[in-house]
Amino acid sequence: MANLKELRNKIGVVQSIRKVTSAMKLVAGVKLRKAEQKAFASREYSSELARILSELRSKCSNVNNELFVGRDEVNTELLIVFSSDRGLCGNFNYMINKEVQQILSDLHDKGKKVRLVCVGTKLFDIFKRLLNEDDEIVSFGDFYKGDNMFENSRKLVNDIIKDFSDKTVDRVSVIYTGYYSAMRHKIEQRSLIPVIEKETEDKTETIFEPSMDEVLQNVVSYNIGIQIYQAALDSVASEQSSRMTSMDNATRNADEMLSGLSVKYNRMRQYGITQELVEVISGAKAIEEG
């Protein structure tokens, strides 16, 4: 019964896949809890900082700090994109890829050059193919490794500020998957340079100490680091949650497949037994009659 053996092998394979996916689901669940805690803990800090800055932006009209108000003429746009280092996380990378494709084609239509910093190695090759000849792509590998995300964000800020003051780039934004709950993530694009205005009723004058330029320079560059860090935290949490959901689905599919296969296996085995019985009985009958 070669067919029976094949089925048995297949059941074995599905069982071991199921073991892997359910283990991955558990691991992702634990990592998600940690990542979620971290992402939520610093959420208020980063959003307050961003709020203060954008309110200042709409209140202060006489500022000429380029980091704050940006440049009038934008030739090159810097995009910092957060993908993941690993696969098997459902449509996480696909969604980012889709969004970035859209943004890139918009920018190319407007004739802008793009410099792309790809955090996470998974989408690097795909992005490379999407870019024009005079665009640039840099990979930031190992961003998520260990507990170095904050330091890595700082490193990235130094590069960004340098590029901006060298006029290699004129506008900077970050694209990441915002994490709201285990079921709700959303791709977001946030502008780091310039700071985006936000409506506020308060139009009173603001005093800066020690001086407007100094304060803004410090706060804006600090804000860039914090926003990048927050984007990374959100991205990690979304990745884990996406992985958990997709591994849960995979486990359920494997269960379904297993039950179908075992029904088929039992039916086939029973068929074999019946066949043998029929042979034995008809043989016995033949002897009796003879």
Added chain:
Amino acid sequence: MKVKVLELEKKLYDGEALKVLVPAVEGEMCLLPNHISIVTSLSAGRICIFRPDSDRPISIDVSGGICSFANNQAVFILE
């Protein structure tokens, strides 16, 4: 007035206050209700928050950051 003191992963204070002493870079200053809008860098020092419901002020040691006061709300972003 409202005061919020935020650290990267922790909220240190969020509530009402009568006045706040702030270690600003150009010397210590006191924020009272209806102060003019101000944004200042912080130097190393101590923030003292005087609460309406208690005689003892809360003090928080800081090494740096910024303080923003607008609309009767003070927000401290500590580094």
